[in-house]
Amino acid sequence: KNEVEQSPQNLTAQEGEFITINCSYSVGISALHWLQQHPGGGIVSLFMLSSGKKKHGRLIATINIQEKHSSLHITASHPRDSAVYICAANTDKLIFGTGTRLQVFP
Amino acid sequence: NAGVTQTPKFQVLKTGQSMTLQCAQDMNHEYMSWYRQDPGMGLRLIHYSVGAGITDQGEVPNGYNVSRSTTEDFPLRLLSAAPSQTSVYFCASSYTRLGTQYFGPGTRLLVL
Numbered sequence: 001k002n003e004v005e006q007s008p009q010n011l012t013a014q015e016g017e018f019i020t021i022n023c024s025y026s027v028g029i030s031a032l033h034w035l036q037q038h039p040g041g042g043i044v045s046l047f048m049l050s051s052g053k054k055k056h057g058r059l060i061a062t063i064n065i066q067e068k069h070s071s072l073h074i075t076a077s078h079p080r081d082s083a084v085y086i087c088a089a090n091t092d093k094l095i096f097g098t099g100t101r102l103q104v105f106p
Numbered sequence: 107n108a109g110v111t112q113t114p115k116f117q118v119l120k121t122g123q124s125m126t127l128q129c130a131q132d133m134n135h136e137y138m139s140w141y142r143q144d145p146g147m148g149l150r151l152i153h154y155s156v157g158a159g160i161t162d163q164g165e166v167p168n169g170y171n172v173s174r175s176t177t178e179d180f181p182l183r184l185l186s187a188a189p190s191q192t193s194v195y196f197c198a199s200s201y202t203r204l205g206t207q208y209f210g211p212g213t214r215l216l217v218l
Binding site: 002004030031033035041042043044045048086088090093094095096097098099 | 146147148149150151164165194196204205206207208209211212214
């Protein structure tokens with residue numbers, strides 16, 4: 001069993017829909033990262049959080065340390081949100097999930 | 107600022123050849139890392155550095171060497187390429203070791 005697991009693996013949505021991507025981890029962590037990998041391959045850090053919630057534009061990340069679970073929400077999704085979303089857990093190193101591929105159709 | 111740059115973007119090697127993947131950053135970050143990304147797997151750490159002159163092994167270091175002579179540069183050397191090293195390689199830098207990671211654009215390597 002992977003120490004960091006994401007669900008779903010693949011997700012399709014219509015433009016405007018509310019999106020939720022989940023990340024569960026089985027190890028003790030100091031923080032959790034959410035990353036976005038564009039179709040062209042580039043990786044961008046979206047959030048790093050250790051408790052509660054963070055918001056940036058239409059993106060919201062939450063974490064529940066007790067339940068070892070984090071979610072990334074996208075409100076009013078748009079085709080340009082199509083990407084692979086990756087979570088990574090801070091232990092003594094970064095442990096990456098395998099990613100959730102999101103496709104948003106007009 | 108250019109951020110993190112990597113060269114080349116794409117490379118084809120024959121088994122047994124050697125090459126160096128270049129990585130540079132202009133953010134004065136002490137921490138730099140090399141990852142490989144393979145289908146169906148999360149990013150895996152190859153080597154990392156916590157400052158000039160200091161490097162350490164990550165999760166999958168075999169077949170790779172690194173050096174860090176300056177804060178800016180962190181090259182990754184493939185000593186004798188093998189088909190198992192076909193992958194996409196990402197260099198990353200950060201202000202703190204496990205802080206926000208800044209990734210380069212990646213190098214796609216094909217070993218025949």
